[in-house]
Every structure is written in C-alpha cells, then in structure tokens.
Amino acid sequence: MSHGHGHGLSPAHATSASGRYVRRLWIAVALGLVTFVIQLVVGLSTSSLALLSDSAHVFTDVFGILMAVTAITVAQRARTRPDRTFGLYRTEVFAALLNALLLFGVAIWILYEALQRLSEPPEVPGLPVTIVAVVGLTMNVISFLLLRGGAKESINVRGAYLEVLADMLGSVGVLISGVVTIVFGWRYADPIIGVAIGLFVLPRAYNLGRHAIGILLQQAPKSIDIIEVNAALNALPGVQESHDLHVWTLTSGMEVASAHLVTETDTDPTAVLAAAQTLLAERFHLEHATLQVEPLDGEGRCRELSW
Missing domain, CATH: 1.20.1510.10 (Cation efflux protein transmembrane domain)
Incomplete structure (x- = not known):
C-alpha cells in the first residue's frame, strides 16, 4: 500500500x-x-x-x-x-x-x-x-x-x-x-x-x-466536477477503481482533495501515485491532494464505513 x-x-x-x-x-x-x-x-x-x-x-x-x-x-x-x-x-x-x-x-x-x-x-x-x-x-x-x-x-x-x-x-x-x-x-x-x-x-x-x-460545510468547489475527477482517476493506467474521493475548500484559493486508488495486480503503486498527483494538479488545479494507493486484494476497510 x-x-x-x-x-x-x-x-x-x-x-x-x-x-x-x-x-x-x-x-x-x-x-x-x-x-x-x-x-x-x-x-x-x-x-x-x-x-x-x-x-x-x-x-x-x-x-x-x-x-x-x-x-x-x-x-x-x-x-x-x-x-x-x-x-x-x-x-x-x-x-x-x-x-x-x-x-x-x-x-x-x-x-x-x-x-x-x-x-x-x-x-x-x-x-x-x-x-x-x-x-x-x-x-x-x-x-x-x-x-x-x-x-x-x-x-x-x-x-x-x-x-x-x-x-x-x-x-x-x-x-x-x-x-x-x-x-x-x-x-x-x-x-x-x-x-x-x-x-x-x-x-x-x-x-x-x-x-x-x-x-x-466542506462542499466541493463549484468549479470542480466531482464525477469528472472520479472518472479521470479511474482512467489512469493501472487503476482498477477510485473511491472515498473528497474535494473541499480550506479557504479561498486553497482547494484540498483526498482519494483511495485501487490498483491492478503487478502495478507499480509509486507510478500510479505520481500520475494521479500530476492529473489532479494540472487538470483540476488541486495541488494539495492526499492519495492512498491500495492493492486489489487489500482489506478496503473504508468501504465498511457508513459515512
């Protein structure tokens, strides 16, 4: 991971x-x-x-x-x-x-x-x-x-x-x-x-x-389409799916994001992490993004959360 x-x-x-x-x-x-x-x-x-x-x-x-x-x-x-x-x-x-x-x-x-x-x-x-x-x-x-x-x-x-x-x-x-x-x-x-x-x-x-x-209330910025961000992350090479995606504004001009990325078998997690960070920064202007890369057979405990 x-x-x-x-x-x-x-x-x-x-x-x-x-x-x-x-x-x-x-x-x-x-x-x-x-x-x-x-x-x-x-x-x-x-x-x-x-x-x-x-x-x-x-x-x-x-x-x-x-x-x-x-x-x-x-x-x-x-x-x-x-x-x-x-x-x-x-x-x-x-x-x-x-x-x-x-x-x-x-x-x-x-x-x-x-x-x-x-x-x-x-x-x-x-x-x-x-x-x-x-x-x-x-x-x-x-x-x-x-x-x-x-x-x-x-x-x-x-x-x-x-x-x-x-x-x-x-x-x-x-x-x-x-x-x-x-x-x-x-x-x-x-x-x-x-x-x-x-x-x-x-x-x-x-x-x-x-x-x-x-x-x-930590709503997503109106300038960012969350569905589009999720689709872009899913389309990255080696990514099986993305989940637990959150985008919010800390204060004006400071947007923050976090997400979990499930990778395919034998995928280099470091390469996926770098590609995802570049995508979020260059395409969606989300320079501060915290990402967790998980293997396909990982525990995925965040899925069990009701919120």
Whole structure:
C-alpha cells in the first residue's frame, strides 16, 4: 500500500488568495475611515440625515473590512500545531460570513430608514451633501479598483469588495439626491435612492453568506466536477477503481482533495501515485491532494464505513 500527497505550489505562492491582498485591504480601511470622518462631521454640522445614514453605512463596512484583514493576518501568522493541522485559515471564511451578516443588517436598516423618510422626507442641504458625496465617491472608486482583482480569487476580499461597492453606490445615491435637491428642491430623492441601495445590497449579501456556509460545510468547489475527477482517476493506467474521493475548500484559493486508488495486480503503486498527483494538479488545479494507493486484494476497510 502506498500513500502520499502533493504540493504544486512553490513556497513563494504557498499562501491563501486573501493573503495576497492584505496591503490593499489596509488601504481600503484607511480610505473608508477618511470618508466616515468627513461624512460624520459634515452630517452633524448640517443636520443632514442622508450623510449621517451613509456615514453609519460606511462605518459598518470599514469595520467589516477591518475584520476581514485581521482574520487574514491571523491566519497567515498562526503556526500549525498538532491539534490545529490546517492552521487558522478558516478564520477568513468565518470573517466573510460575518461580513455577509453585516451587509444584510445594513441593507435592512437602509430600507427601514428610507421608508421612514418617505412618509416625512427631511430637508437636506444640497451643496454640502454634494461636495461630500464627490469626496466619498473618489475614495470608494480607489478602493474599488484596488480590490476588484482580488474579489475573483478570495471570498474574504470579495466581502470587502462588496462593501466598497455598496459604499460607492451609496455615494452615487447621495450625490444624485444632493444634485436633485439643489436643482429641483425635491426631498423624496434621498429615500428613493436609499431603497435602491438596500435592494442592491441584499442579494449580494445573501450570495456571499451562502458561499461562506458552503465552504464551512466542506462542499466541493463549484468549479470542480466531482464525477469528472472520479472518472479521470479511474482512467489512469493501472487503476482498477477510485473511491472515498473528497474535494473541499480550506479557504479561498486553497482547494484540498483526498482519494483511495485501487490498483491492478503487478502495478507499480509509486507510478500510479505520481500520475494521479500530476492529473489532479494540472487538470483540476488541486495541488494539495492526499492519495492512498491500495492493492486489489487489500482489506478496503473504508468501504465498511457508513459515512
């Protein structure tokens, strides 16, 4: 019986997808804090409910991004222990789930506030609101561009990206309401924009949370067809069958696999192991695969397990 596992990543790349965007996340935190302070100060000085509401939204998002980058940093620095064989990479996923809950809560709050204003729309000073909205929009666009690439690779960066996107739309909404107030004096612009922002954020918060829960439940990545992986392993020379195949995500950008391979009589197990590792790494991008090669007449005790 032969057993082994393979790593297709060099030490320079042996990190989660989130870890490559820590510096950009910190920049997004700093820009968000600047936006929050400006909105809060101007909102209090002008009694603008629009700016105060958006500042609360920005504060929640900055807190979410800060939580995400903290989780990534902890996961990177935590050393593997005998009782913590995969380190703390799952903290990134928990942070992403909490971010989804924050996004969901903020969206509900925005909708509630917007509906309250529809019945009694506040008088919003147009000029200071417009100026602050332009500043906030500029900050958000910078953060958006910094995190856009990472959102495709990391669930944690995606959470931060969605929060920046929500802030950016919030700034656009405040800008529109400010301009409409200056030009037309129409006070219903602010609550209507609030409803639009809330409805935009809700489904994205749901998708982020669903993705995080899928990882925590150790579901197979959507990009990998398990039936296709099993068929490819069965088609390897010398393999009688494969069973006990598992593929799951440790954290974004770190997919893991394990399988048992039953070999035909007089087959070199070392050659089968090497071929299977190469197949999984090159065709399915599963660089970390733990494989057990069993002879045809082996005990096969894993078959007796009910789970």
